[in-house]
Amino acid sequence: MEKHSYDLDVQERLNVELLRLRLQAKILFPLEEDFFLEDLNENARVLDLGCGNGAYLREVKNKFPSSCLRGFDRNQTLLDAAKNHFGIDCVNVDLLNSNLLEVGIRSFNPSVIFIRFVLQHLENQQINKVLTTVRAAKALTCIVYLIDTDDRRIKISPSSSIIAYALAAKNKQQACLGGDRAIGGRLQAVAENAGFDVFNNKPITISAVNIGRANWLEVFSPIMAGGILYDDAERQKLLNNEIESLRTNNEAVLEWGINLVRCR
Numbered sequence: 001m002e003k004h005s006y007d008l009d010v011q012e013r014l015n016v017e018l019l020r021l022r023l024q025a026k027i028l029f030p031l032e033e034d035f036f037l038e039d040l041n042e043n044a045r046v047l048d049l050g051c052g053n054g055a056y057l058r059e060v061k062n063k064f065p066s067s068c069l070r071g072f073d074r075n076q077t078l079l080d081a082a083k084n085h086f087g088i089d090c091v092n093v094d095l096l097n098s099n100l101l102e103v104g105i106r107s108f109n110p111s112v113i114f115i116r117f118v119l120q121h122l123e124n125q126q127i128n129k130v131l132t133t134v135r136a137a138k139a140l141t142c143i144v145y146l147i148d149t150d151d152r153r154i155k156i157s158p159s160s161s162i163i164a165y166a167l168a169a170k171n172k173q174q175a176c177l178g179g180d181r182a183i184g185g186r187l188q189a190v191a192e193n194a195g196f197d198v199f200n201n202k203p204i205t206i207s208a209v210n211i212g213r214a215n216w217l218e219v220f221s222p223i224m225a226g227g228i229l230y231d232d233a234e235r236q237k238l239l240n241n242e243i244e245s246l247r248t249n250n251e252a253v254l255e256w257g258i259n260l261v262r263c264r
Helices: 011-039 054-064 076-086 098-108 124-135 162-175 182-191 214-225 233-247
Strands: 044-049 068-073 094-096 112-116 145-158 198-208 253-262
Touching: 011 054, 011 076, 011 145, 011 198, 011 253, 044 054, 044 098, 054 068, 054 076, 068 076, 068 098, 076 094, 094 098, 098 112, 098 124, 112 124, 124 182, 145 162, 145 182, 145 198, 182 198, 182 253
Parallel strands: 044 068, 044 112, 068 094, 112 145
Antiparallel strands: 145 253, 198 253
């Protein structure tokens, strides 16, 4: 498995990841769009760095059908899924491997760049390299949005030692791949370190109040279940049962924190 990447060679894990990305895009786009709506319109040229299966670009395209879109990802399996997701008849959309990033930015001349849930997968040196490449290649007027998770703000009630252990294991797994699932809390600092001027830094708490408990659990479950976290069947079964108990508990509280930074 390539460092900074998920192992999607197993079909079950690929299916779970595609489901998670689709649900994440549908749930988060309405929460995020007020933050960047002033920069998006029918004439926007939107570049998504780390586009995955293209689910978020699809949300942008649904909102602004005439917009021009370009997506980059280093995972060819996800790029292939994105191409299938859009179909051959979708106009003004192209999807490229991330090794073409610098020339791809210059040739596309985007008005908006999204870097969503990408930096959590990278080491600090790699983060700075990616951001300085983006800053050097983009036009001065292009707006960049950094959006990422801050797992320090996860809240689950009633408390569960099984889920707490699973979250710790997930964070350890991410760290072993070179990343940090709390990077959302320092997005402004990493942007400024790469030379960006930061205009806004907005924390968002995702909870039952603003998206609906069932939808949040549907996103939460694939992140930790479906064979992604545990190869141990018994441990995975315990985790799945614990998540299911939360699903059926009307008093359960689930909150997750992300941060959005607008810079140039």
